[in-house]
Structures are given as C-alpha cells and as structure tokens.
Amino acid sequence: MHGELKEVYKPMSSEPTQVDSTSANPSSVDHFVQQQYRYGFVTDIESETVPPGLDEDVIRWISARKEEPQWLLDWRLEAYHHWLKMSPPDWAHLKIKPIDFQAISYFSAPKSDKDRPKSLDEVDPKLLETYEKLGVPLHERARLAGVVAVDVVFDSVSLGTTFREELKKAGVIFCSFSEAVHDYPDLVKQYLGTVVPSRDNFFAALNSAVFSDGSFVFIPKGVRCPMELSTYFRINAADTGQFERTLIIAEERSHVSYLEGCTAPMRDQNQLHAAVVELVAMDDANIKYSTVQNWYPGDENGVGGIYNFVTKRGDCRGDRSRISWTQVETGSAITWKYPSCILRGDSSVGEFYSVALTNNYQQADTGTKMIHIGRNTRSKIIAKGISAGHGQNAYRGLVRITKNAENARNYTQCDSMLIGKNCGAHTFPYIEVSNPSAKVEHEATTSRIGEDQLFYCLQRGISEEDAVSMIVDGFCKQVFRELPMEFAVEAKALLEVSLEGAVG
C-alpha cells in the first residue's frame, strides 16, 4: 500500500504548491485543494472533520487547511512514511487493545457554537459537581465546560490581550503553534524536530504527520519571562488536545516557567492522544515545565477514557543549562509518557519530579530518561506512584552516562504507594554507565498505605477520607513543592477528588 501511494504522489512532490507563510491568500488554498481533489481527495475543505482514516491525502488536507508552507507539508509526509514502517511499542507494562489507526479521524476543527452548551444548565451535573469539589471559581466553570460566549462572563480575551502585551514588551513570543508557523517560520524550521526527531518513535512519528496545534514559546537571550506561561491564557487553545505539538526555545541566560493542563477534568471525544513537546535550553538557560494532566480516565469499570501517548523531551544544549519537568498525572485510561532530558551541555542539569496516580482501571507506564553527555552533568529523579482500585502503575526510568560524561551524577528516588489490594506498582530502572567517574544512586520503596498510618489518624479523630488525602499529600510533598504555588494547591485537591472512594 505504501509503495502505491508513493507512485500516485510522485508528480506532486516535484511540483511545489503555492502555499507559504506570507502569500496564503484564499485563492491559492482553493487551487491547492482542487489540485488535491484531482487526486481523489473528496473531503470538503470547509468541513469540520475529515473522515476516519489516514493516508497522504489526509495529511495534505490538514496542511492545506492550516495554510502551511511546503517544507512543513514535506516534513509531515516524511514522518508519515516512517510511521507506516513502524509498529506500536509493546514493551510498556500496559494492557492495550490494538488501536485501529484507520478508524480515527485526524482532524476536527474547534467545536462550533451550535454544538456547545448554551449555559451551565446544559452541562453534565457530574462534571459541575467535580468543579465544585476542586474549588473551581464559578466564573471559570462555564469556560471549562465549553459554554458558548463565555467571554462575556469571564473576560478571557481581554485578559489574554494584556497578558500578550506584557510579554511582547519583554520580547517573549508565546503563541499557538499554527501562528508561529506563519509568523516565525524560520524559528520553527530551525528547531522543529531537533529534539524529538519525527521518526523517534511510533507516536512521535504519528504526531509529526498529523499534529493539530499546540504552543510555541521563544525567550530571547538574557530575558527572564515576566510571568508564568500557561496554556490557559493562550488564544486559540481550544480543542488542540489530540495531537498537540509544543516547542519551547530558551536562548542564552533566559528563564521560563511553563504550565500545561488544568486540574478540571477534561473530556474529549477523541480517545487517542499523542502529543509531542520539545524543549531547547541554550547556555545558562532555565526551563521549568509543569504539567497537571487530568484527561477523562474512563468510568469505574474502565470504560471510555483517553489513551495518552506522549513524547516529551528537553535538550540541555548549552553549558550550565537546566530543564526541570514536574508532572502530576491523574487522568487518562492509559498514560505512556517519559519526559526526558538530554544533558549535552557541560554542567547542565536535568530534573524530573512526578506524581502518577491510577485508580479504578487506569494504567500508567511513566518515568523519564536522563542522558548524560556533557561533563559535570547532574540529574535528579523523584517519582511517586500511587495505585488504588485496580490501577496499575509502572515507573520506567533510564539513566545513561555516556563515555565522555566525566563526573556525571544522578540521584533517583522512586516510591510507590498502594491503596487497597487489587492494584499494582512496578519499577523498571535502567542504568547504563560508560564512564567510571559517574555517581548514580537509586532508591526505591513500595508501601501499602499503612493500615497503621490510617489507624493512627483515625485514632486522633481525623476522618478516613481526610486521613487518606493527608497521607497521600505527605507522600507527594517532594513533588508538589516544585509546582508553582496555586498549581500545587490545585494538584492537592485533584488527588483528593481522584482518590474518592478508594479506601473503605
């Protein structure tokens, strides 16, 4: 099938299309679309989604719809051709029914107003109840639930605007990936795929072929980003979840803290998510990337729920650069995710702080990779896994000290907590040391939520629910304190809600 496609499309690749970042006028798009049509492409460019299935046509259509330049289309197609030769990874400690990649629709435009609830009265009461438990402010509940015209209630547009102006003054670029493709094509072209190559792995290749949108951040030399950047404020953030693509570049001596996700439960009709995040830190730059992931985990019986296959990688390209990942993962039916650091620059530092919680029938296989290449590089891994119900939680971490990485150091601490008798925790550490000066420490513990601890709390008058969240919160403390303040408070509330009914 692959060979056939190549034949059909040969004429096109030798005949570049007219679409590029500057001259994207409607007529050229029309022309392009018609051209595609000639080759058997039947979907209307105006439609909201493409029919299920993936082939070159679909990729061309997505690229055209986004008015992308030729080089990006070529990049997508190349990724696609690699993807065709790859198969889904099967090494993770996950039970996954085979995914039919031809049954998935690879593009859906943001929901139009007519499909969205008109007011909170039309929103699933269960969802609203959760918002309440999480302490989501009233004015924000509507926005999160996707209610129409919520800007009137919560002035996100104007808030976003002031926010943007302040960033602009500092010289920081923060926009959607699509905007960046049009407004800063050279930057995108220079860095895209340099940390996570399009053929890196099955899901990264898929993402590279079909990615929808995401964030782009550029912090110029010496700039300390004046505020925390949150996807929350990004304009056009709606519905980019499925194949998100994020690129963050921190030039020499710059600092940025980026927050992704939100604690309110996120539903999405797309079951498969495959995001790619690339971070680049030059000399003395510092990137802090915090995530709270709360995609729909499925119901108590494990039905529904998002499959989340994420490739996140940071490149400490410059000397003394630092990349720090902090994640709180409570959502998704399946999580497959290993935020990693390539410690290329001398004296660069990589950190990974993670809390992963699985309840009911959720499964997580998550961890990190620390690749020490430069001299005097340091990495630190603090991973906390919590399993409740029938949840399965695996930590998988690679620490690689390459030949020239003199004096590299790693400290890994990996703790698992089990709540109840039907869940599981698994640890898969991989340590590869090719330089004798390396110092690698690994500590791992597994504890059942102490019946003893629980009774101790009860005996002092604390309710079981409060006791569990107190013990779990204590267990996660080392990670929570890495999160920005309000995020930490939200994360704590989120764990409480996610664990409701897990004990007793």
Next chain:
Amino acid sequence: MLEIKNLHVTVGGKAILKGLDFSIEAGQVHAIMGPNGSGKSTLGNVIAGREGYEVTQGEVLYKGKNLLELAPEVRACEGIFMAFQYPVEIPGVNNTYFLRAALNAQRKYRGEPELDSMEFLKLVREKLKILHINDDLLHRAVNEGFSGGEKKRNEIFQMAVLEPVLAILDETDSGLDIDALRLVAEGVNRLRSDDRAMIVITHYQRLLDHIVPDKVHVLADGKIVARGGAELALKLEEQGYTWLEQGGIQSLGAELRA
C-alpha cells in the same frame, strides 16, 4: 466511665482476650501490667476501635453507652486517646498540621469553632513549655526520623493538646531515658483531673513511682488475674510474673484475686 464485661476477642482467628473484666471511673489512674503477649495492647486497640480485632463475646460501655458500635474516629472525638506503643511515621505530613487537623476534627464534632493557625500555635507553645519538648519536633513530619524517646514524648504532647476524657498510655515509658521519664510522668500528672481517666500500660514499677496509680490490674493470658493497689506493682517487681503462674494468685488475699 469505662466498663468492660466478659470481653472475648480474637485476632486473625486466634483468641487473645478470654473473658476480661475491667472498669475505671473518672478521676482515676489505673495501671495494667502483665507478661509480653498477654493482650495488653490488644485491649487498648479494642477500646480504640482498630480493625481486625473481633469481639466474639462481652460488652464495652463507655459513658454508659455501647462503645463497640462507634467508628474509631468517633471514639476519638468522644474523648478516647491512645498513646501508641509503636507510634507510626507519616512522611511528609507536618507534625503541627497533623495535630491541628486532629484537634479541629474533634472540636468540629463537639460543635466548637475550629482554631486558626495563630490560635493553635499559641496553644501548642503553652503545652510545649509544660512538657519541655523541643520546638524542632513541630516542624518535622509526624514521627519521621524521631528517636524512640521523641516518639513517645510526641504522643504525650498530642495528648496534652487533645485533652482526652479517657487516655490509654501503652508502654509510654519504654525507650525513655531517666529525665524524659520524669518529664513525661510530670506531664501525665498535670493532666490528671476529676473528669479524666487514664489507663497506663507498663512493665516497670519506675513509671508508677512517678505516676501513682489508684489501682493495678494484672493481665495474663487474656484475663485480669489480679487487682490491687499501687503495692501490687511493687510485689510484681520483686517476684516477677512467674510468681503469679506458680500459684502466687492464691497467696494473694481474696480481695486481690480477680
């Protein structure tokens, strides 16, 4: 205040308490002594409501009501406190935070307003002074990395803050150095009051030198086998428990035989 009649308890199918009778009035301090494995901690756990302890016969009345039907946290809110023989560590949970959560849970139960952190801190400072406990323990996680003696002192500190109605001190003296023992005993004595009862489980007379009990009970093989005044403890210290087994009970006056 507490009345236990013919209590039979099994743990994991094994009979541990086998027809135990015990009662204590408000204002009193009773000591329970007895050999290792005789069931002293089991008794404490049953009173506190720990899971896994099955009462197969008998009853436990607290303030005239059936205690056994109350959940453990409700018992605590009703004023039952146990200083554990082996206090557990709760990593990452701040000691002060924990204690405030406990106190406020109990106050809420009693319909009293909760204390904010300033008010609570004031209360804590007072109690610390009385017990000569180092400030430093407040800022650490509950019992985490505490020495054996520090853990025991922390239990008494919690008791001082929570001001229970019925306190059970399970071998609080073991692991304490001489000075600490005196401080803990002083702390306990200060808490003696007309409306409070305390059950002190111990192996050693030296604690009872400081905390003079109104009554001493000897627990052996799941039953109270002897009762007496403070002098019974002295006798035990002299003779050891084997004396009881070798017919020593018979040598006690009838009023001491349980």
